[in-house]
Amino acid sequence: MDTSKKIANKAYALFSRYGIRTISMDDIASELRMSKKTIYQFYSNKDSLVESFIDTAIDENIFRCKILIAKSDDAIIELYFLLVYILELYNGLNPAIVYDLEKNHELAYGKFKDHKVLFIHKTVKANIERGVKTGLYRNDFDIDVITRFFLESLTIISNPTVFPLFNNTIKATNELLACLISGIVTTMGTDVVNAYKNQRDIMFLSNYEEVPFWDH
Template identity: 35%
Template structure:
């Protein structure tokens, strides 16, 4: 692993743990045992580094979303696969990351907004259309409205105004939100699948904790 990649990985780790504002270029250098000058050889300033970190995160998410879509047997399983991946990411993310990004790194936040409003919009809309064609989602839903609703509910657990003191409740909040979303969409056939995947997920978690 070269120095540039090591800086990227360590920065991501520190940003997730402490938020963006609290981590300086000097902190990153110290954690890696290198000089601050070395960090600046690869990244012109902190904004450049934040951009590199979250561009990589978004590209990884893009790849995983496409893999989930290919792997899933149906639209509902695709949502469960995406949910598990999202929880793995959110579990280690400091709730202040998006707030810091919006306030102190607006150009990076715009990239995140574009990713959300273009790529994620397309993925969610495609999932809704697929679910309808499979007879798992109701045919009378407004696809555009529910796509936008889901996009904006994904990060709701990080909103301190809505869920204050939520650092240790992210998984619980997100599970409630995704279940609310799915049950609202589902036909009787779809609800049976939701119950099936919920039970499978519960069994996996229990086995993991043994």
């Protein structure tokens, strides 16, 4: 692994675990057992490492969502996993990190905001439009409003002051996402949701990280 990537990976791990504000360039250098001078050869300041941190989180989110969409032929299960991936992004960028980005790292915060507006919102909205066309979702609601509602609901779910971490289990997450999805499905969509619920190795009762649904 080249030095630049090694530095970025260590910064990512430290920012994710301890937050951005508490981690200094000295901390990163110490963890890597290298001098700050070496780090500055690749990253001019902490801001540039924070931008790298956000870029990595966003790129991973886009990659996973695009693979999901390419392999999915069912709007409901696609929406479920889109929400899972977005929720994991929000969990990784917890409220304290987002607050610090907004206050102290303008460019990185701008990238995060743009990702939410230009990719996440657009992707979830496209799924809902697809589900409406295929008869799995109702057609009696404002799609843009519901898309925003879903994304803000994920913000609440990922907030540890609302849902403490010890309650944020796979089962609890599945139940919350199932409630969101069930609110927009048609009778045909309800049958699909119930079918997934009854299949132990797929969707709601599975550990979605161990085996992707399309491999079943």
